[in-house]
Amino acid sequence: MGEENAITLINKLDFGDPLYLHPSDTSSTPLVSIKLKGTEKYKIWSRSVLLALGIKNKVGFVDGTCVKNANDEILFKQWDRCNSVVLSWLLGSIADELYAGLIFFENASTVWTELKETYDKIDGSIIFNLHFNISTLKQGNSSLSEYYHKLNSMWKQYDATANLKQCTCEAADQTVKHNSMLKLMQFLMGLNDCYMHVKSNLLLRDPLPDVKTTYSVLSREESQRGLSTTNNKPQTSVFMSQVESNYNDPTR
Structure with missing residues (x-):
């Protein structure tokens, strides 16, 4: 598919499609105002993140329900782009001391699962x-x-x-x-x-x-x-x- 057709296909995505990216959906835009620092505030942080992602219709990128379309190269690449944006949002909403241990993960869902398994602990x-x-x-x-x-x-x-x-x-x-x-x-x-x-x-x-x-x-x-x-x-x-x-x- 040519570049012009690819742009046309992406432009046809509407807000209801998880692969749609609004012009304001950039990696530099903070997702939530609070940062995860450890176990104590995990419940509040995770709830805030899910609410923000729900507004942007991007929850599927952290719970694993939005998967790549292997049959369409353009949508395949668009998924990668959306995943990168969501991943950057997650990394931007955690404390600096947690950042280094997660920066090398490639999928937002992997980071989300890692954070949940590590910090969703009640003692x-x-x-x-x-x-x-x-x-x-x-x-x-x-x-x-x-x-x-x-x-x-x-x-x-x-x-x-x-x-x-x-x-x-x-x-x-x-x-x-x-x-x-x-x-x-x-x-x-x-x-x-x-x-x-x-x-x-x-x-x-x-x-x-x-x-x-x-x-x-x-x-x-x-x-x-x-x-x-x-x-x-x-x-x-x-x-x-x-x-x-x-x-x-x-x-x-």
């Missing part, structure tokens, strides 16, 4: 560190929103790391309620003292609210009244009364 120290960070996290100088979202992110990371299976037994609902209660307690324990009276009243509720409901109530009232985490006690009392009113008002 007691990783679980311990995550659980410790969750248990000791305090609001401090953070806003209510910053504190909640940081804690929520850590919960999700813990769940992904622990890789717990979905419970289908009769106790499933009770397990979900128990985990919800634990998260509520963790969230309330880390709040600043200006929420002390609010926490006490929320804990008297039966059933207990979940974390999202609790955060929503606190956030809405904080926004409406301009309450900061360093407000004085009289303002906190007014805030508590308002929370009580809104929590009991089904129209809000």
Whole structure:
């Protein structure tokens, strides 16, 4: 096939074809903003990479489902080009100390598998560190929103790391309620003292609210009244009364 026909064939590839390369899909374009440094952040890194590759329709180059077309020389070469781009993205998203050990691999899927087999490891120290960070996290100088979202992110990371299976037994609902209660307690324990009276009243509720409901109530009232985490006690009392009113008002 001549060069002109080859260019025509490549130009006919659309966005839905994994062999399609957008002009912005170059080896110099970072794939994700974070870099893999070892075992601890592998789950977050791999999830971020898969999301980015999914947008570009290039997941097949790391999971091995996109294979070379040996019957078409042009598409064969286009696969090589796409593989090189994906490979460069992967190598560009890992720390320098990991780079040297992977630079001589030729396939993106081989590098992906190597990274997974090496760093997708869960041991007691990783679980311990995550659980410790969750248990000791305090609001401090953070806003209510910053504190909640940081804690929520850590919960999700813990769940992904622990890789717990979905419970289908009769106790499933009770397990979900128990985990919800634990998260509520963790969230309330880390709040600043200006929420002390609010926490006490929320804990008297039966059933207990979940974390999202609790955060929503606190956030809405904080926004409406301009309450900061360093407000004085009289303002906190007014805030508590308002929370009580809104929590009991089904129209809000």
